[in-house]
Amino acid sequence: MREFTAQRQWAAYHDPKSVLLALVGEVGELAELFQWLPAEQARDLAGLEPLQTRAGEELSDVLLYLILLADVLGIDLAAAANAKLTAAESRFPPGQDPGRVG
Amino acid sequence: MREFTAQRQWAAYHDPKSVLLALVGEVGELAELFQWLPAEQARDLAGLEPLQTRAGEELSDVLLYLILLADVLGIDLAAAANAKLTAAESRFPPGQDPGRVG
Amino acid sequence: MREFTAQRQWAAYHDPKSVLLALVGEVGELAELFQWLPAEQARDLAGLEPLQTRAGEELSDVLLYLILLADVLGIDLAAAANAKLTAAESRFPPGQDPGRVG
Amino acid sequence: MREFTAQRQWAAYHDPKSVLLALVGEVGELAELFQWLPAEQARDLAGLEPLQTRAGEELSDVLLYLILLADVLGIDLAAAANAKLTAAESRFPPGQDPGRVG
Numbered sequence: 001m002r003e004f005t006a007q008r009q010w011a012a013y014h015d016p017k018s019v020l021l022a023l024v025g026e027v028g029e030l031a032e033l034f035q036w037l038p039a040e041q042a043r044d045l046a047g048l049e050p051l052q053t054r055a056g057e058e059l060s061d062v063l064l065y066l067i068l069l070a071d072v073l074g075i076d077l078a079a080a081a082n083a084k085l086t087a088a089e090s091r092f093p094p095g096q097d098p099g100r101v102g
Numbered sequence: 103m104r105e106f107t108a109q110r111q112w113a114a115y116h117d118p119k120s121v122l123l124a125l126v127g128e129v130g131e132l133a134e135l136f137q138w139l140p141a142e143q144a145r146d147l148a149g150l151e152p153l154q155t156r157a158g159e160e161l162s163d164v165l166l167y168l169i170l171l172a173d174v175l176g177i178d179l180a181a182a183a184n185a186k187l188t189a190a191e192s193r194f195p196p197g198q199d200p201g202r203v204g
Numbered sequence: 205m206r207e208f209t210a211q212r213q214w215a216a217y218h219d220p221k222s223v224l225l226a227l228v229g230e231v232g233e234l235a236e237l238f239q240w241l242p243a244e245q246a247r248d249l250a251g252l253e254p255l256q257t258r259a260g261e262e263l264s265d266v267l268l269y270l271i272l273l274a275d276v277l278g279i280d281l282a283a284a285a286n287a288k289l290t291a292a293e294s295r296f297p298p299g300q301d302p303g304r305v306g
Numbered sequence: 307m308r309e310f311t312a313q314r315q316w317a318a319y320h321d322p323k324s325v326l327l328a329l330v331g332e333v334g335e336l337a338e339l340f341q342w343l344p345a346e347q348a349r350d351l352a353g354l355e356p357l358q359t360r361a362g363e364e365l366s367d368v369l370l371y372l373i374l375l376a377d378v379l380g381i382d383l384a385a386a387a388n389a390k391l392t393a394a395e396s397r398f399p400p401g402q403d404p405g406r407v408g
Contacts, residue, residue: 004187007196013342016144017136017221021341023164024228027129028334034119035327036319039243042118046175056182059172062125063183064190066168070161073148080158081165085106088166094109115240119323123239126330130232137225138217141345208391211400220348221340227368231333238323246322250379260386263376266329267387270372274365277352284362285369289310292370298313 001068019069026061033058103170121171128163135160205272223273230265237262307374325375332367339364 005011033055037045046055070077107113135156139147148157172179209215237259241249250259274281311317339360343351352361376383 001187004191008194008198009196015141015345016148017139017141017225017345018341020133020136021221021224021337024129024133025334025338025341027126028331028337031122031126031327031334032331034122035324035331037119039117039119039321039323043174046118052175052177055175056172056177056179057186059168059175059177059179060183060186062168063165063179064187066161066164070158072145073154073157073161075154075158075161077158077161077165081162084159084162085103085166089106092110094111096110117243119243119327120239123235123323123326127232127236127239130229130235133225133232134229137222137229141219141221205391208395212398212402213400219345220352221343221345224337224340228333228337231330235326235330238326241323243321243323247378250322256379256381259379260376260381260383261390263372263379263381263383264387264390266372267369267383268391270365270368274362276349277358277361277365279358279362279365281362281365281369285366288363288366289307289370293310296314298315300314 001064002071005068014068014072016069016072019065019072023062023065023069026058026065030055030058030062103166104173107170116170116174118171118174121167121174125164125167125171128160128167132157132160132164205268206275209272218272218276220273220276223269223276227266227269227273230262230269234259234262234266307370308377311374320374320378322375322378325371325378329368329371329375332364332371336361336364336368 005014033051034042034046045051067077070080107116135153136144136148147153169179172182209218237255238246238250249255271281274284311320339357340348340352351357373383376386
């Protein structure tokens with residue numbers, strides 16, 4: 001992403017609030033793929049083409065902007081995510097309810 | 103994430119639309135960290151504590167739900183993102199404007 | 205909203221991208237209320253307290269930022285929404301599928 | 307919205323989580339209009355066509371799904387928003403900082 005951005009001299013556009021709005025835009029595109037699927041069939045339907053490929057593309061767009069945002073902010077995203085997951089492991093001992101890591 | 107989910111028997115909660123809404127929730131928390139920062143100072147202010155740590159946590163939450171969603175959908179996220187970045191490289195030759203990879 | 209903003213001299217914070225991120229934050233809070241509810245029970249569960257009141261609060265926060273954003277942009281939101289609904293009526297004749305007005 | 311939905315027999319699609327994802331999709335489209343605009347020029351640029359009309363359309367889409375969601379949930383959105391604004395008035399006395407009503 002860093003190389004991609006540098007080659008295009010797009011760094012000027014990449015202030016945190018702009019990249020964050022771009023991330024929101026991609027999350028919106030991801031939501032549009034799933035919004036009207038019946039919940040209990042969503043997983044199976046998303047395994048069929050062309051939805052499988054489209055979902056992979058939109059997940060990727062979200063990931064790429066997330067990595068770009070971390071880079072713009074000087075954050076080591078892999079280290080931060082590992083720390084968060086470790087913290088979630090002690091915060092939510094096995095045997096509890098909601099299913100949240102946030 | 104798979105192990106974390108399995109140990110807690112949370113897989114029942116993890117249908118695609120639910121995980122996607124959880125991702126939206128985390129993107130919202132990320133947005134709340136940045137919303138009122140003046141755009142041109144956002145990068146510098148986000149380098150100061152406690153915001154730097156908070157931003158790392160929220161970016162991580164988004165990443166963890168994104169990985170979970172990819173796993174639920176049977177998508178190899180790293181492969182999909184590499185393919186998307188390669189496609190963006192030819193779609194946006196260096197020397198153009200917007201700054202979008204989406 | 206205009207009066208509320210003026211009395212607090214908050215207009216300086218209310219550039220479009222900031223208000224839009226604030227809206228995203230509130231949409232995230234709304235998503236967090238619903239994310240782990242089973243889809244087919246979500247409507248009934250949302251009729252129970254305290255969720256009913258919480259949902260009303262979060263819907264309101266989204267609405268208030270949406271109105272603020274329209275005001276910042278000089279857009280007559282009621283007129284625009286009526287026009288959009290009229291357009292959707294001819295774009296989607298009765299008897300079709302998706303359920304989208306967007 | 308109720309009439310529009312009934313004439314098309316789309317109510318079956320309108321469970322809360324689906325309508326919420328549709329709202330997220332529209333917020334994403336709104337974000338895409340603003341993401342790369344320089345923050346300090348965003349307001350002026352959004353006053354020019356075709357952006358002014360596009361912004362009105364996307365704000366409207368968000369509003370229409372918000373109203374639909376309130377209706378699905380049996381919430382009186384206008385009453386809830388008025389109550390929220392009144393509460394914000396006492397929660398944030400004039401002369402303070404952030405600019406949040408949420």
